[in-house]
Amino acid sequence: MSRPDLPTPQLWTFHGGLHLPDEKALSSDQPIELLPLPPLLIIPLRQHIGAPARPGVRVGDQVGKGQVIGTADGYVSAAVHASSSGTVIAIEERLIPHPSGLPAPCVVIATDGQDAWAPLPAPLTDYRHLDPALLRERVHWAGVVGLGGGAFPTSVKLRSERHIETLIINGAECEPYITCDDRLMRERSVQVLEGARIIRTLLGAERVLIGIEDNKPAAIAALSAALADTGPDTHIRIIPVPTLYPSGGERQLIRILTGREVPTRGLPAQIGVACQNVATTAAVADAVLLGRPLIARVVTVTGRAVARPGNLTVPIGTPLSHLLAYCGGFREVPRRLLCGGPMMGFTLSDLEIPVTKAFNCLLALTAAEAPDPGPALACIRCGRCAEVCPVRLLPQQLYWHARAKAFDRAQAYNLFDCIECGCCAQVCPSHIPLVQYYRFAKNAVWAQEEERRKADQARARHQARQARQARLEQERQSKLRKKREILDETTAAAVPGGVADGDLDARRALIEAAKQRAAAKKAAAQSSTEPVDQG
Amino acid sequence: MAPENAHSRPPPAAVLSSPHGPRANRVDQVMLQVLLALIPGVLVVTWFFGWGLLINCVLAILFATAAEALVLRLRRRPVLPTLGDYSAVVTAVLFACAIPPTLPWWLTLLGMVFAILLVKQLYGGLGYNPFNPAMAAYVFLLIAYPLEMTNWLAPHLLTQHHLTLAESWRLILFGALPPDLSWDALSAATPLEALRTQLREHQVMDAIRGAPWWGSLGGRGWEWVSSAFLAGGLYLLWRRVITWRIPVAMLGSLLLLAGLFRLIDPQHYPDPAFHLWSGAAMLGAFFIATDPVTASTTPRGQLIFGAMIGVLVFVIRTWGGYPDAVAFSVLLLNIAAPTIDHYTQPSVFGHGRKS
Ligand code: SF4
Ligand code: SF4
Numbered sequence: 001m002s003r004p005d006l007p008t009p010q011l012w013t014f015h016g017g018l019h020l021p022d023e024k025a026l027s028s029d030q031p032i033e034l035l036p037l038p039p040l041l042i043i044p045l046r047q048h049i050g051a052p053a054r055p056g057v058r059v060g061d062q063v064g065k066g067q068v069i070g071t072a073d074g075y076v077s078a079a080v081h082a083s084s085s086g087t088v089i090a091i092e093e094r095l096i097p098h099p100s101g102l103p104a105p106c107v108v109i110a111t112d113g114q115d116a117w118a119p120l121p122a123p124l125t126d127y128r129h130l131d132p133a134l135l136r137e138r139v140h141w142a143g144v145v146g147l148g149g150g151a152f153p154t155s156v157k158l159r160s161e162r163h164i165e166t167l168i169i170n171g172a173e174c175e176p177y178i179t180c181d182d183r184l185m186r187e188r189s190v191q192v193l194e195g196a197r198i199i200r201t202l203l204g205a206e207r208v209l210i211g212i213e214d215n216k217p218a219a220i221a222a223l224s225a226a227l228a229d230t231g232p233d234t235h236i237r238i239i240p241v242p243t244l245y246p247s248g249g250e251r252q253l254i255r256i257l258t259g260r261e262v263p264t265r266g267l268p269a270q271i272g273v274a275c276q277n278v279a280t281t282a283a284v285a286d287a288v289l290l291g292r293p294l295i296a297r298v299v300t301v302t303g304r305a306v307a308r309p310g311n312l313t314v315p316i317g318t319p320l321s322h323l324l325a326y327c328g329g330f331r332e333v334p335r336r337l338l339c340g341g342p343m344m345g346f347t348l349s350d351l352e353i354p355v356t357k358a359f360n361c362l363l364a365l366t367a368a369e370a371p372d373p374g375p376a377l378a379c380i381r382c383g384r385c386a387e388v389c390p391v392r393l394l395p396q397q398l399y400w401h402a403r404a405k406a407f408d409r410a411q412a413y414n415l416f417d418c419i420e421c422g423c424c425a426q427v428c429p430s431h432i433p434l435v436q437y438y439r440f441a442k443n444a445v446w447a448q449e450e451e452r453r454k455a456d457q458a459r460a461r462h463q464a465r466q467a468r469q470a471r472l473e474q475e476r477q478s479k480l481r482k483k484r485e486i487l488d489e490t491t492a493a494a495v496p497g498g499v500a501d502g503d504l505d506a507r508r509a510l511i512e513a514a515k516q517r518a519a520a521k522k523a524a525a526q527s528s529t530e531p532v533d534q535g
Numbered sequence: 536m537a538p539e540n541a542h543s544r545p546p547p548a549a550v551l552s553s554p555h556g557p558r559a560n561r562v563d564q565v566m567l568q569v570l571l572a573l574i575p576g577v578l579v580v581t582w583f584f585g586w587g588l589l590i591n592c593v594l595a596i597l598f599a600t601a602a603e604a605l606v607l608r609l610r611r612r613p614v615l616p617t618l619g620d621y622s623a624v625v626t627a628v629l630f631a632c633a634i635p636p637t638l639p640w641w642l643t644l645l646g647m648v649f650a651i652l653l654v655k656q657l658y659g660g661l662g663y664n665p666f667n668p669a670m671a672a673y674v675f676l677l678i679a680y681p682l683e684m685t686n687w688l689a690p691h692l693l694t695q696h697h698l699t700l701a702e703s704w705r706l707i708l709f710g711a712l713p714p715d716l717s718w719d720a721l722s723a724a725t726p727l728e729a730l731r732t733q734l735r736e737h738q739v740m741d742a743i744r745g746a747p748w749w750g751s752l753g754g755r756g757w758e759w760v761s762s763a764f765l766a767g768g769l770y771l772l773w774r775r776v777i778t779w780r781i782p783v784a785m786l787g788s789l790l791l792l793a794g795l796f797r798l799i800d801p802q803h804y805p806d807p808a809f810h811l812w813s814g815a816a817m818l819g820a821f822f823i824a825t826d827p828v829t830a831s832t833t834p835r836g837q838l839i840f841g842a843m844i845g846v847l848v849f850v851i852r853t854w855g856g857y858p859d860a861v862a863f864s865v866l867l868l869n870i871a872a873p874t875i876d877h878y879t880q881p882s883v884f885g886h887g888r889k890s
Binding site: 014015018020176251255261262263264266336338342343344345346347365369370371373375377378379380381382383384386387390391392393394396397413414417420422425426427428429430431433435436439 | 552553554555556557558559560561562564565616620622659660661662663778827828829830832833834837876880881882883884885886
């Protein structure tokens with residue numbers, strides 16, 4: 001039963017945005033292929049926002065596929081699993097895909113080629129009648145994080161204090177070149193829908209809106225067909241949205257589908273909305289319905305520098321060189337090698353960097369695709385940047401203040417509302433690397449805050465120490481005074497006979513005892529303030 | 536916070552920052568589009584007023600480029616990249632379009648040196664100048680050399696004497712008129728000037744409209760010039776080089792005010808079309824007020840900026856001391872632009888705008 005009879009829902013627009021050449025045809029017709037196992041898996045312990053996972057294995061351990069090798073450290077954290085069976089040969093710092101280009105702790109596994117599963121938890125097929133806590137626990141165990149790039153631990157987003165009215169499933173995939181979500185929606189439509197149903201159940205949402213840019217008609221058709229096949233579900237609607245970058249931005253998509261704006265610095269839950277990416281949704285379905293952890297994801301390998309662009313299911317931890325080799329290597333030396341799309345992706349410095357959970361696209365651009373923008377000229381204040389900014393910022397003002405290092409002014413112009421979508425820099429006729437300036441300014445502000453926090457702590461520590469010393473000094477003084485009084489009294493009492501020897505001994509013992517008490521007190525006081533000192 | 540030129544400090548790791556794809560625009564392309572859009576206007580002026588404008592364009596471009604190269608050399612800045620943005624050429628051509636076609640060459644030189652040296656480069660170069668260089672130079676000359684700056688030729692519909700190319704060169708370079716001609720035979724008041732004089736002489740509109748220089752929209756000949764600049768402006772809108780706000784607000788407020796007064800007192804105020812199709816209204820609305828560097832940049836600010844220019848143009852034309860006022864008005868609003876921007880910031884996404 002297909003439902004073309006549904007009224008087209010009202011769509012809203014956001015300010016600005018860009019029509020970009022989508023370049024998706026390079027890889028969108030390539031079905032998802034299973035990438036053969038690499039000899040080595042490099043699995044970072046932190047592939048998500050939040051605390052890194054704690055390593056749960058030692059060098060030399062045998063691990064099975066799907067075995068937890070890093071446990072989530074707290075609520076906002078995610079577990080990591082072995083993507084295949086083998087031996088842990090190292091736990092050390094390796095380069096990971098991160099804009100900073102810095103290495104981070106990874107578990108390195110030499111695969112044994114068996115690809116043998118570790119014992120997995122039982123599927124929870126009857127999720128509708130199970131305790132929601134159990135389901136969340138399962139998703140938490142499975143290490144599911146936002147696969148659209150955010151990498152926020154999903155289990156956290158499956159609970160809401162507020163009433164969630166609308167669950168939005170983000171299938172917009174608005175960045176040029178990237179096709180992994182498109183292929184996933186076409187080939188794993190049922191999992192996407194199942195995942196959406198599970199999340200809807202967990203959140204108690206009334207409706208599910210699956211937003212897909214209308215340049216992906218095949219994905220829209222596949223999901224619609226799957227929806228019809230899996231029985232009538234009036235809660236779920238698949239909504240084509242106009243292709244306009246960055247409609248896949250969480251806040252932008254929420255605006256398009258509901259007409260509402262998530263308050264700045266607020267969460268979608270505040271307006272009764274939750275948002276999940278399609279791939280995340282499918283991973284939730286795998287975790288709940290199959291008992292499988294997140295150990296692989298679909299990655300688009302594309303760009304005109306790649307010999308055979310395609311979409312691959314890649315075990316987490318696979319080095320990029322392995323993906324590239326599978327895709328025929330480079331056709332020509334790439335001008336830029338990126339993680340992500342051309343608008344928001346960041347450059348990769350090395351091919352031994354592993355694929356992580358948030359790694360959606362390996363993009364190798366030729367010199368023609370990523371021409372050198374040339375030296376930046378002065379801002380001519382043409383205002384094009386402001387015209388395209390989806391957040392309605394004034395990018396030229398932000399730039400001006402970021403450049404002058406007037407960070408408080410930049411913040412007054414809402415620096416932190418910038419989503420770094422790159423629209424402004426894309427249209428700037430002076431080719432000013434605007435986003436770079438905003439990142440620089442944000443980092444500077446964070447550094448300043450960190451410093452201030454440290455300074456505050458140091459000041460607090462210093463003041464505490466001073467107070468403590470003053471108190472001890474006072475106690476000492478008052479004790480001394482008391483002692484003197486006692487002494488005076490005893491001496492006065494003993495005046496006629498002078499000071500007896502025995503008395504002297506007793507007095508010494510008294511003083512000694514008092515000294516010890518004071519020392520003990522001091523030690524106790526110190527140990528009780530120690531955590532603050534470190535804190 | 537002293538403005539400093541973009542060339543003086545390389546941006547941090549510019550080449551590696553996202554976005555990575557080809558950029559959509561470039562300053563030099565924007566400027567070339569503006570030059571392209573000026574061509575119809577320049578051709579029509581040449582058609583009606585002879586070779587003078589073309590000669591002035593050549594001279595002004597020469598002087599402006601030389602002045603810019605000189606300053607850059609003195610400031611030890613790379614010369615070619617800056618010349619390559621064509622902003623000096625645009626300034627030169629706009630200036631040439633605003634001045635009388637027979638202006639002596641040394642005034643053009645003076646104007647361009649003033650525009651490039653003082654108005655543009657002294658403030659730090661393109662992007663930092665608070666005033667539109669071409670208009671600042673125009674106003675400077677208008678105040679310093681009022682006679683030369685208001686000496687307009689008659690459009691060729693209204694005169695039998697047409698200067699040849701050689702005669703035009705001689706006039707501009709040496710101030711030499713052809714032997715059998717006098718200034719009186721060649722020149723004529725501009726329509727705005729003529730209207731002003733005749734209104735001052737207490738003539739009524741019905742009589743003024745019968746004058747031979749009166750066309751159907753503006754002054755004869757002049758209306759075609761305005762139409763050509765309008766066409767160029769529409770081209771810029773179509774190519775998205777400029778946005779509609781400033782020109783529409785400026786022409787709209789001019790039209791509104793002129794219409795209002797025309798309704799109240801039709802015998803002493805010309806019809807609104809006359810305001811739009813005479814003088815520099817079209818040139819100003821599409822090519823000068825929209826100069827990004829010196830205009831307001833926020834959407835609402837641009838509306839206010841444009842509308843205020845329109846109001847000022849009408850007020851000065853009608854009650855002020857000069858027949859036309861586009862240059863003055865633009866400069867005045869240039870001063871106000873930063874303030875307007877400050878008070879018209881758009882409401883940021885998620886900052887509680889009702890949706
Ligand atoms: S687009 Fe570039 S040149 Fe234009 S105002 Fe923005 S920053 Fe300045
Ligand atoms: S990068 Fe920031 S300032 Fe630029 S368009 Fe995007 S949100 Fe606006």
